[in-house]
Amino acid sequence: MGFSINAGLLDAMVLSIVQNNDTYGYEITQYLRKAVDISESTLYPVLRRLQKGELLETYDKEFMGRNRRYYRITPQGNDSLEEYREEWRSHKKKIDSILLNEGAESNEQT
Incomplete structure (x- = not known):
């Protein structure tokens, strides 16, 4: 069973990966696959959206005789990622309280 x-959330995950190091699409896909089922054809529209929103920028670099497009996080992307992380922390606490039965005693009626 998987979670959709x-x-x-996908934007936040991509920004987090790229924040660590400039990287290219295939490598981003490989990192994401450790957590979610995603294909490169799903990833590239996300990368374009983040680039259009000025959260990522690109540059080309030669690799084995071919150009490879690298993605780099922008200052706006860093700000956006921090906002995503704050939201995640808040939502995670709420979800954990339900899913892991944390605080269930306070919901029980006596």
Whole structure:
């Protein structure tokens, strides 16, 4: 059983990966596959959206005789990622309280 993720969470995951190091699409896909089922054809529209929103920028670099497009996080991307992380912390606490039965005693009626 898998969990579906929304666009915002996927954006946050991509920004987090790129924040660590400039990287290219295939490598981003490999990192994401450790957590979610995603294909490169799903990833590239996300990368374009983040680039259009000025959260990522690109540059080309030669690799084995071919150009490879690298993605780099922008200052706006860093700000956006921090906002995503704050939201994640808040939502995670709420979800954990339900899914892991944390605080279930306070919901029980006596």
